[in-house]
Amino acid sequence: MAFRIPLHRRTKKEMDQAISDLEKRGFKLIMKEPVMNYGKHFEKDRHGKSEFIKTTESTAWRAVMVKE
Secondary structure, X not given: OOEEEEEEEOOHHHHHHXXXXXXXXXXXXXXXXXXXXXXXXXXXXXXXXXXXXXXXXEEEEXXXXXEO
């Protein structure tokens, strides 16, 4: 019976460490890709209204491993 394990990590270094740990236990890597997240940063002005300041980007990593 094959089952999949999804991995979600913040940095590529953390992802590589998690993959190597699971490969030592007999898992095989199926997919590894970066996931871009976009957001907006708002601040309150002196009247209490939200004011758009800038957009933000962050990258997380996703992988899927399988063990048969």
